Amino acid sequence: xxxxxxxxxxxGGVAAVNTVDLSVDEGQIVSLIGPNGAGKTTTxxxxxxxxxxxxxxxxxxxxxITGFKPHxxxxxxxxRTFQVTQPFATLSTLENIMVGAYHRTANxxxxxxxxxAVAEQVGMKALLDQAAEGLTVAGRKRLELARALATxxxxxxxxxxxxxxxxxxxxxxxxxxxxxxxxxxxxxLIEHVMKAVMNxxxxxxxxxxxxxIAAGTPTxxxxxxxxxxxxxxxGAAERMTGEVAAGA
Amino acid sequence: MSLLKSRxxxxxxxxxxxxxxxxxxxxxxxxxxxxxxILFSAFLGQSWNILGGYAGQFxxxxxxxxxxxxxxxxxxxxxxxxxxxxxxxxxxxAGALAGLFIGFISFRYGLRGSxxxxxxxxxxxxxxxxxxxxxxxxxxxxxxxxHAPGIKNLxxxxxxxxxxxxxxxxxxxxxxxxxLERSRFGAYLIxxxxxxxxxxxxxxxxxxxxxxxxxxxxxxxxxxxxxYAQKYLYIDPxxxxxxxxxxxxLLVTIVGGMGTVFGPLIGSFVLHTVNEVARHFIDTPGLSxxxxxxxxxxxxxxxxxxxxxxxxxxxxxxxxxxxx
Numbered sequence: 001x002x003x004x005x006x007x008x009x010x011x012g013g014v015a016a017v018n019t020v021d022l023s024v025d026e027g028q029i030v031s032l033i034g035p036n037g038a039g040k041t042t043t044x045x046x047x048x049x050x051x052x053x054x055x056x057x058x059x060x061x062x063x064x065i066t067g068f069k070p071h072x073x074x075x076x077x078x079x080r081t082f083q084v085t086q087p088f089a090t091l092s093t094l095e096n097i098m099v100g101a102y103h104r105t106a107n108x109x110x111x112x113x114x115x116x117a118v119a120e121q122v123g124m125k126a127l128l129d130q131a132a133e134g135l136t137v138a139g140r141k142r143l144e145l146a147r148a149l150a151t152x153x154x155x156x157x158x159x160x161x162x163x164x165x166x167x168x169x170x171x172x173x174x175x176x177x178x179x180x181x182x183x184x185x186x187x188x189l190i191e192h193v194m195k196a197v198m199n200x201x202x203x204x205x206x207x208x209x210x211x212x213i214a215a216g217t218p219t220x221x222x223x224x225x226x227x228x229x230x231x232x233x234x235g236a237a238e239r240m241t242g243e244v245a246a247g248a
Numbered sequence: 249m250s251l252l253k254s255r256x257x258x259x260x261x262x263x264x265x266x267x268x269x270x271x272x273x274x275x276x277x278x279x280x281x282x283x284x285x286i287l288f289s290a291f292l293g294q295s296w297n298i299l300g301g302y303a304g305q306f307x308x309x310x311x312x313x314x315x316x317x318x319x320x321x322x323x324x325x326x327x328x329x330x331x332x333x334x335x336x337x338x339x340x341x342a343g344a345l346a347g348l349f350i351g352f353i354s355f356r357y358g359l360r361g362s363x364x365x366x367x368x369x370x371x372x373x374x375x376x377x378x379x380x381x382x383x384x385x386x387x388x389x390x391x392x393x394x395h396a397p398g399i400k401n402l403x404x405x406x407x408x409x410x411x412x413x414x415x416x417x418x419x420x421x422x423x424x425x426x427x428l429e430r431s432r433f434g435a436y437l438i439x440x441x442x443x444x445x446x447x448x449x450x451x452x453x454x455x456x457x458x459x460x461x462x463x464x465x466x467x468x469x470x471x472x473x474x475x476y477a478q479k480y481l482y483i484d485p486x487x488x489x490x491x492x493x494x495x496x497x498l499l500v501t502i503v504g505g506m507g508t509v510f511g512p513l514i515g516s517f518v519l520h521t522v523n524e525v526a527r528h529f530i531d532t533p534g535l536s537x538x539x540x541x542x543x544x545x546x547x548x549x550x551x552x553x554x555x556x557x558x559x560x561x562x563x564x565x566x567x568x569x570x571x572x
């Protein structure tokens with residue numbers, strides 16, 4: 001469904017993303033993980049049209065969408081959420097979601113109905129009349145998800161929708177995300193909460209210093225020595241396998 | 249239809265009916281003239297409000313569209329003998345075109361916030377200098393419009409004529425703002441004001457929406473220009489492109505409440521009334537301006553959402569009580 005080939009982006013000589021290839025298949029939940037500053041959000045921003053890549057291509061449903069404006073990419077059915085939530089602060093939750101819903105219809109009533117349905121789906125029904133600026137972190141994360149979902153996407157790019165949530169809230173949003181996938185929306189997500197990544201994803205990519213260092217099923221990734229080194233430092237993998245051996 | 253049933257709808261209806269009969273009951277022509285001025289300024293405020301209040305693009309050059317419209321219909325009238333009834337549509341088109349031109353240049357290059365404010369201010373000066381130096385505008389001498397009262401020329405001997413004309417314009421401007429609040433386009437403008445990136449991510453073509461917004465603002469400004477020219481029968485570059493008028497239209501909107509249907513009207517009413525009352529009761533020259541200034545500072549300082557914020561916060565409180 002989504003094909004990314006040789007994607008590169010440098011900021012002032014620092015290669016934030018360096019020749020990244022990845023693909024997301026329809027109906028799956030795919031994760032993009034990696035330490036802070038690995039280039040995950042930059043990759044998302046390039047896919048969604050917020051940052052123009054220096055090189056490489058982004059193809060969605062066999063059509064080249066590299067360098068398109070965000071609203072045109074949204075027209076194609078690819079919508080992102082923001083890691084740092086970007087609510088329309090003075091508007092209510094309902095009005096926020098309606099902006100997304102208007103993407104499918106110019107009719108106010110139809111947009112409102114759709115927004116209410118989406119709010120129900122993500123569990124925001126009780127917060128509809130509340131101003132977005134008054135929402136909690138968990139509320140804002142859900143709002144990001146709801147707005148994006150209301151546009152009727154084929155592929156959702158979720159940028160750390162679980163960061164800053166407590167364990168109960170994470171469990172809730174994991175259920176919501178699974179529900180969205182089951183309704184036929186493909187999901188590509190950036191996440192630090194490993195439990196959720198393990199639980200949710202069909203496939204995962206690991207990015208470190210702008211380079212893909214591993215790809216595979218979550219269980220395979222978790223035992224990959226490159227990944228362990230990236231997260232825990234040089235030599236960590238050896239020590240861990242050593243400890244395991246000693247323990248046995 | 250819901251408008252006709254709601255409380256606001258009933259108030260608007262009463263307001264319109266009362267406004268229609270004001271000239272019948274108010275004998276003093278001076279007051280009718282002041283009321284026309286209030287309505288005219290409310291209309292200009294509303295034109296600014298579309299781009300500034302709803303779409304969040306603060307222009308300091310609202311007068312560009314006013315002046316361009318005034319010149320468009322006046323040149324058609326004096327040079328080609330074309331009625332201002334046609335001229336006002338030419339003025340609307342000229343204002344919208346000026347909006348397209350300035351919007352394209354500034355939004356194309358992503359100018360936002362204070363940069364957009366500065367470039368619109370600069371453009372209004374550029375337009376003034378051009379109007380001063382080319383011939384078809386009459387240069388620095390300006391354009392005199394022949395005094396020929398009659399509805400055909402949009403000129404009236406009775407101030408009530410201008411009053412009614414301004415009233416119609418204000419009602420149209422309120423209808424535009426009301427439509428914005430209910431439409432997808434309006435929701436997109438507000439989304440752009442609140443967060444342009446988020447709006448883009450949700451499929452909003454921010455560039456195009458802003459262009460449409462500045463064209464609506466321009467069209468309304470153009471119509472105001474014809475009104476002014478037919479009322480005062482004279483325009484020259486300092487009048488047509490005065491920075492003072494740019495400031496006035498944003499002032500009445502900010503004081504009344506930006507991004508609201510009735511903000512500009514309320515702001516215009518209060519500011520002009522304060523100004524006239526202060527002038528009437530205070531004889532010391534200049535002191536009335538000080539009083540006016542102090543009241544202005546107080547309103548802006550204590551009511552960040554404008555005067556309309558007073559009503560809104562009350563509404564919220566009563567709404568909360570009825571819920572409980």
